[in-house]
Structure formats: structure tokens, C-alpha cells
Amino acid sequence: MSRPNIDWTTLGFSYLRTDLRFLSHWRDGAWDEGVLTGDNCLHISEGSAALHYGQQCFEGLKAYRCRDGSVNLFRPDRNAARLQRSCARLLMPTIPTERFLDACRQVVLANLDYLPPYGSGGALYLRPFVIGVGDNLGVHSAPEFLFSVFCVPVGAYFKGGLTPTNFVVSRYDRAAPNGTGAAKVGGNYAASLLPGREARERGFGDCIYLDPETHTRIEEVGSANFFGITRDGHFVTPRSPSILPGVTRDSLLSLARERLGLEVEERDVFVDRLDEFVEAGACGTAAVITPIGGIQNGDRFHVFHSETEVGPVTRRLYDELTGIQSGDVEAPGGWIV
Ligand code: PMP
Numbered sequence: 115m116s117r118p119n120i121d122w123t124t125l126g127f128s129y130l131r132t133d134l135r136f137l138s139h140w141r142d143g144a145w146d147e148g149v150l151t152g153d154n155c156l157h158i159s160e161g162s163a164a165l166h167y168g169q170q171c172f173e174g175l176k177a178y179r180c181r182d183g184s185v186n187l188f189r190p191d192r193n194a195a196r197l198q199r200s201c202a203r204l205l206m207p208t209i210p211t212e213r214f215l216d217a218c219r220q221v222v223l224a225n226l227d228y229l230p231p232y233g234s235g236g237a238l239y240l241r242p243f244v245i246g247v248g249d250n251l252g253v254h255s256a257p258e259f260l261f262s263v264f265c266v267p268v269g270a271y272f273k274g275g276l277t278p279t280n281f282v283v284s285r286y287d288r289a290a291p292n293g294t295g296a297a298k299v300g301g302n303y304a305a306s307l308l309p310g311r312e313a314r315e316r317g318f319g320d321c322i323y324l325d326p327e328t329h330t331r332i333e334e335v336g337s338a339n340f341f342g343i344t345r346d347g348h349f350v351t352p353r354s355p356s357i358l359p360g361v362t363r364d365s366l367l368s369l370a371r372e373r374l375g376l377e378v379e380e381r382d383v384f385v386d387r388l389d390e391f392v393e394a395g396a397c398g399t400a401a402v403i404t405p406i407g408g409i410q411n412g413d414r415f416h417v418f419h420s421e422t423e424v425g426p427v428t429r430r431l432y433d434e435l436t437g438i439q440s441g442d443v444e445a446p447g448g449w450i451v
Pocket of ligand 1: 174334336337338339358359360361362363397398399400
């Protein structure tokens with residue numbers, strides 16, 4: 115395959131066809147070995163349950179090029195476990211962790227030319243997914259499934275360094291109390307397209323979802339998790355059965371406690387008590403850490419640290435996290451593959 119001609123400095127977060135992707139088929143009760151294929155199109159039945167009933171789920175994780183040329187995957191076992199939970203929730207066969215890790219490894223090694231260089235701020239984003247396929251009409255689980263992993267080089271989220279973004283509280287709900295909010299399934303994202311567009315049309319980065327039962331507690335920030343730093347220096351992130359349990363969120367809980375020496379709390383975050391926080395941010399694989407400048411809630415606009423400057427704790431968390439991901443800072447045991 116010809117070497118790609120990519121300008122690493124202008125990469126954003128958009129699809130680019132890379133050389134090879136992993137594809138495995140589940141039939142008659144088992145996954146096959148899987149293959150690497152150059153074909154980036156799937157040939158599936160028009161009756162596939164993924165198309166009509168949203169029987170599908172996905173993951174997102176990144177591979178980072180280190181200073182010494184080696185390649186880091188950041189906590190891929192966490193993504194494997196979350197994919198297993200998403201599959202189970204949608205009645206799909208799960209992918210054993212070793213098989214998931216092996217597919218990710220194969221895809222990274224087969225597309226090394228697409229891995230952004232060390233220091234570019236970019237990474238190779240991996241998109242594993244499972245879909246229900248095969249002839250079907252009624253609302254049933256599919257007779258067959260596909261598991262695939264493809265990859266796309268993505269750029270630094272912030273071209274000009276860490277910049278705060280403003281968000282608006284949504285009047286739409288993202289997840290029902292016993293629904294699929296904690297699973298990474300396409301339906302959640304289809305439902306977020308309209309609220310996301312409305313937020314961006316109003317000049318905000320994305321919207322903030324409240325808990326659907328009482329509309330008083332913050333759940334998520336677009337497709338990222340919320341965190342705040344209180345006046346007395348505690349790291350706080352919402353506890354709720356309907357948020358997506360993010361790998362970044364979990365990592366920051368641990369880094370805030372172990373590396374920054376902060377108290378950490380998973381608890382309710384009330385949208386009418388934002389002044390308890392001196393800094394706030396959105397965290398996720400794509401968002402990394404996005405400082406939240408302010409939050410618009412109805413006709414009230416609450417500014418945290420600043421609309422233009424990053425707060426000191428957010429900065430330290432960002433440096434620690436991105437340092438670990440790119441291999442410059444020693445990682446807690448088992449975090450890097
Ligand atoms: N919440 C939602 C709704 C998301 O889509 C994501 C991105 N996967 C996150 C939170 C953050 O999760 P992670 O840190 O694992 O990327």
C-alpha cells in the first residue's frame with residue numbers, strides 16, 4: 115500500500131480511509147477467527163437488526179506514538195469490558211477481552227503509517243463496533259453479528275492549546291433511568307444529534323444533559339463526562355446509573371487522588387449549585403479534557419474559572435493524563451498496552 119500523504123498539523127476528527135480493518139463474523143453460536151480486509155464497505159442484509167432496531171454498539175480508544183517510537187494503547191481492557199456490557203444490554207454475543215485486544219493490536223500494526231508522529235498532538239483513533247446482521251423482520255435479536263475495528267488518524271482536539279468551551283443545558287433527555295444511557299449504543303447518539311445541533315446553532319460547544327427524572331442534576335456534557343473542582347479542591351464527577359462510565363473519567367478519578375492528592379467524590383451535581391465549583395471540564399477519549407468556560411441554563415449563565423483561561427487543576431490533570439498516554443509520564447500499573 116502506498117504511504118499516505120497526510121498533513122499531521124491540520125488533522126481534525128473526521129473519517130479518513132486507512133489501509134486495513136479487522137472483521138469477524140458470528141454465526142452458529144461462535145465468532146470466526148476474523149481477517150484484516152482492505153474493503154471499507156460492509157455487505158449486509160437489508161433486514162439487519164442494526165439498521166431497523168438499532169442493535170449495535172461501539173467503542174472509541176486511541177493509540178499514541180511515544181518519543182521512542184513505540185505505540186501505546188491507553189487502558190484498552192476498559193473499552194473491552196464496556197463493549198461486553200453494551201453487547202449484553204442489547205442481547206448481542208460478547209467479544210472476549212483477549213480477542214478485542216488482539217483485533218486492536220492487529221489494526222494498529224497494519225496501519226502504522228497512519229499513526230500521527232510523537233509531539234504532533236494527534237493519535238490513531240480506533241473504532242470497534244458490533245452490529246446485528248442477517249435476514250430479519252420482527253423485533254428480535256439478529257441471527258448473525260459482525261465485529262469490526264477500523265482506525266482513523268485524528269488531530270489534537272485543541273489546535274491552539276487548551277481552550278475553554280461554553281455549554282448549554284438541554285431541554286431534551288439523553289437517557290432514561292433504566293434505559294441504555296450506560297451503554298455505548300448508537301440509539302443514544304442518534305437522539306443526541308438534534309440537541310447537539312441546536313446547541314451549536316446557539317454558539318455553544320454542545321449541550322449538557324440533566325438527569326431525566328428530576329432535571330436537577332448534571333449527567334453528561336455532550337459525548338463526554340462532567341467533572342468539577344470545588345472551592346476546597348475536591349474532584350467531583352456525577353454518580354448516576356444513566357451516564358456512560360467513561361474511561362477518561364475513571365482515569366481522572368484515580369489521577370486526581372493518587373497523583374494530585376485531591377479528595378475525589380462521585381456524587382450528585384446540582385445544576386443550580388454550580389458556584390460550588392471553581393473549575394469544571396468535560397472529559398472523554400475524543401474531548402480529552404475540555405475546560406468548561408461557562409454553562410447557560412435558561413436565562414442564567416454561570417462562568418467557572420474563566421471563559422478564556424484554563425484553571426490550574428484542570429491544567430495539571432491534562433498534563434498528567436496526556437503525559438501518560440504519550441509515554442512521557444509513568445503510567446499506573448496495567449494502564450498501557
Ligand atoms: N459520555 C458519553 C455519552 C460518551 O460518548 C463518551 C465517549 N465515549 C464519554 C462519556 C467519555 O467516555 P470515554 O472517556 O471512555 O471516552
